[in-house]
Each structure stands twice: as C-alpha cells, then as structure tokens.
Amino acid sequence: MFKSDGINYDNVKPKSNLLSSKKINFHDKKDLIKNVKREKSIRFSKKSNLIFFLLCISFSLFISFNILKVTYKKEINPSAVHAKITINRGKILDRNNEIIATSIDTNDLYVDIKKSLDKEKLKNFLSEIFEDKESAFFERIFNKEQYSLVKKDISPTELNKLKSVGDPAIKLHESKKRVYPQHNIFSNLIGLKTNELMSKIEKNMNKELVEGKNLKLTVDLRIQNIVREELYKSLIEYRAKAALAVVMNVKSGEIFSMVSLPDFNPNYPKSILPKTENNLNTEARYEMGSTLKIFNAAMVYESESEIQFNEFDISDGYQITNEKHILDDHIDKKILNFDDVFVKSSNIGSVKILESFGPNKQKLFFKKVGLTENLNITGLKVVSNKLPINWESHSKFISYGYGLSLSPISLITAFSSLVNGGFKIQPSLIKNRINKKEVKVFSSKTSKRINELIHKIVMDGTGKKAQVKGLLIGGKTGTSKKVEKGNYSEEKKITSFIGVFPANSPEFLTFVLFDEPQKNVANSKETTGGNTAAPTFSKIVKKISPIITKDNYSRN
C-alpha cells in the first residue's frame, strides 16, 4: 500500500514499460524528478513526431509528385499519337481536291524457305500466281533456302490467292506504294516517286510531302484532261514529234493546266522512255518565231513612237547580213501599215521597226518584261533562256523571233504582262503561294492597244483559225525553223499560237506549241502556227471556257 497526499493509489498499477525501463530511477519520494524527465521526454517525442510527420508528408508528396510527373511528363497529344501511327507521304491534289498522287498500303511478299511444309508445292503455287516471273527466279530462291523477297506491292488478287496457299513460309510485309489515279494526265508535271526514283514535283516538294503535308496545286483536273485530250488528238493528226500546252490566269499567274506530250504513266515506271520524261513547258527551249514580234509592237506603243503611223515597203525583201536576205513571200500586199506588220506577220516589217529603236532599247525592253532573267516557279525546274552573247548582231533576228531560245513558260509570263494591264506576274503552281506583289512594267494604254492588235490578228490575220464562237479571242501565231546540223531546216519547224480570252479584258492565256508537225488542218504545203496550233487552241478554248470563266467556275 502506497500513500501520497491523501490520495489512495491502492488500485493504480504503474505502467509496465515505465517499470521495466532501466532509465527510471526512483530517488525521490514524490517522483518529481521522474515527472520532469517524463515531461521532457514527452516534449521531445512530440517534436520528433512532428518532424517525422512532416518528413512523411514531404516524402509522400515527393512520391506523389514523381508518380504523377512520370505520368504527365509525356504530354498526351492525340494528334502526335495519331501522326506516329499514320504518317503518310502527303497527297498531291488539284484545285478542287481531286487526288493526283497518294500513298496506299500494300504488301511485299517474302518467303522463308526453311519453314515451308512442301517446297515443291509452294514453288509451283508461286509460279502459277506470279506468271510474269521466270521459273529460274523461283529455282534460285528455293535453292538458296533463305528469307527472300519475291515481289513488292502485290495486288489484292495475288494476296487472296496467296492466302489460299496456307504455307507458313509465306511472309507478308506491310509497305507503302505511291499511286497516281489520273494515270498520264499530270505525269510531266508531277513526276513520280518509287523506292528508287523521284522526279519533278514529287522531288522538288519532297521535304513537305515527307512531313505528311498535302500539296494543293492550282491545276484543274477537268481542264487538264480537256487540254491533254485535244493536244493528243492534234499531235496524232499533225504527226508532230512533241506538243505542249499551258492554260494560265494572266492576272494571278495561276497555272490551270500544263501538258507536255508525249507523256508517261507514272504507275508503270519501267515504261518511261527518255523522250517522254521532260516537261517541255519548263525544261525545253525553242526559238519561238513570230510570237515574239508582238514585243516590237509593245515597244512602239510604250514609247509612243511615230513609227506606228508609218508604212512599210516589203516588196524587195531585207538584207540583214551579207549572207542573209529575208522575204515575206506569204504576204500578197507589198506596202503594209503598222498593224498589218503584225496581222500579216511580216518579218521585214518587224526588222524595220527594230531599226528605229536599235538593239540597246530592244535589250532593255526584253529585260523589263523578264525575258533575260531566270524564272523560278516553286515545284518546277525551269531552264534559263538562251540569250545571244552578242545582242547587237542578233537584234534584227530577235525582232522576228530568232536568235534567242526561250522556255515556253518564260514567253507566257512575259506575254501576260503585255495583256493584263501591264503588270509583271509570277506563275504559280502551288495553291495559296501566289505572289500578289504587283509591279507595273507597262502603261494600261499600251496593254489595251496590244489587246486590240492581237484581237485583230485573230479576226483578220494569221490567227483566224483560233476563233471561238461566242468569245473574243486575241493572239499571235508563231512559226520557226529548227536548227539541224548548224543550219535552219526547211522541213523541221516549231509552230505555236499564244492567245488570250476574252480579248477585251484578258483573263486567261492558252499557249499551244507543236514540235515538227508534218501535216496541218488546211492540208497546205506550208505548216504554220496558223494552221496547226491555232485550230488546236480554238478546240481547247471552246471546251474549257465554260468551265474556267468566272461565272461558271463555282467550284473555285
């Protein structure tokens, strides 16, 4: 029994841990020291517990943070996930989103001979399915007993047949194939892309296409098809070696159609021949002949020279050099006024007009319209024009279209400036990348007079066959002799027609050129731009104008 301060602790049992603790010493009767120690210990415990608690909280927060951080560190971007799975080469589309080039999933066939259940049977099956492969090919594969490629891009029919074979040796690898649903229609513009080859837009715009970006072009499938079809018919009719045509907006520079024949089917790369590969509109140069004469008229109008009121005597011809004497045999009249020089396409008249200006002014003028510069068109390779080293000695020839070789696209670009109110334009093939910077190089008055003159050429002159019922047409024919073994050939010619519509305020330009046409619509001996390219121009414009004219062009 223990008594203290009158309180009876009879039934109080001391805590066992206190009793068993070695540190507890009972020195004093009232246990004061012990109490003090206990209080200290409790305080320490509280503090340490608090610290421990805080540490625990911090630890758990740290853990939480790390767990969540691990989760959210990778930003979840659904499009990124999507892109990772389906990153395809971008499509090439026309202005109305019609597919020109796209990539599809195909299968490549491999065989793992070692796993074959019945090699002979498998060999026979494969020989039956792939009839185009020689039997020696299968002999070689099966003798090797290795993992071998049989065929890339197998067709759905071949795939179904293979599935019915049911041999474990058949291995299909997923792959991508570039396809061109429009076949030949855009071939010389788009080029092609296979595992080994890449050309034209497929090559020049490869960086964007591999990123999966679609490429929308300014061309229109409907117009391109009409132009190609008509040009092809004419190519056959005239027995020409090659032909080309371009349809372009003279104000914005948008190319609606660009055809070069002969062409190729990009789905069958093996059938491509060297002569079919080039886009002649941008990758070839020609001496254009009389289509260049119109620049003489522009030079006269722009300088408001008095020569436009002169008359030109062409009866005796013109001696350009000691060796070169030119005649205008095709013209009955012997005295021509200024307009007649262009309407009748007189070489002598053109040289006489040039004489009044001199070679330097002519060169400056050609520079002004951009014929001496290199033309850059996004997506296309454009050859530079071949200018004479000595301009002065060639200037008279240049006045009627000889002495300098131009790429068709370069001529079209310069011609557009003459008819569109005098603005320099930049042709474009990629939609939404049209250069809208307007640089005026001629007065509107000059442009208006040029339009009147080229309309007169179509109404009364060499371009009569370019007329289209219901549409005002303006244009200029061109015929030039080709150089053969260092001399101008009398047989081999380049015939062309460059025209615009509607002639009172031109919006669209169409250029047609034939290389070495043998026949013409008039069945005449002389093959000219007027009886080859001009009628083809008319056939093309007749069909495309209802589509291309703004009022009817709702799908733009």
Place this chain on the structure above:
Amino acid sequence: MKFLSFFLITFFIIINISIKLLVVDQEAEMKNISKEISEINLKIEKKLTDISYSTRPQILEQINEENFKFVPILQSDIIKLKEN
C-alpha cells in the same frame, strides 16, 4: 501520430497509384481510339483512291460513250442560253 503518418502515406500512395493507373488506362484508351481513327482514315483514303481511279476522266468518258452519249457544253451553247 505514427498511425496517422502511416495512414496518410498509404492513403497518398494508394491515391497516386490509382490516379496513375487511371491515367495509364485513359492513355491506352486514347491510343486505341487514335489507332482506330487512323485505321478508319486509311480505309477512307483507300476508298477515296478507289473513287479517284474509277472516276478518272477516261473512265467517265468511256461510261458516257457506252451509256449516255452526253456532249460537252461549249462556249457557243452558253451564248445560246443567254439569247433564249
């Protein structure tokens, strides 16, 4: 206090693991959906390509010649319409 600490830590960890699992699950679901979308897109692409193949101008012309014999609208036809 120790019990409370232990409880809190456990609670935090359970909550975090749950969140983590939920997020992982959602992520997987999103990937599956994305995959499905891309597969559907591929199918659409294939169909569009098929449509482009079967509606290319030469085929349409062939169908027209065989069945309909429509003639193209020319500029002169438009003038006639205006006159009428």
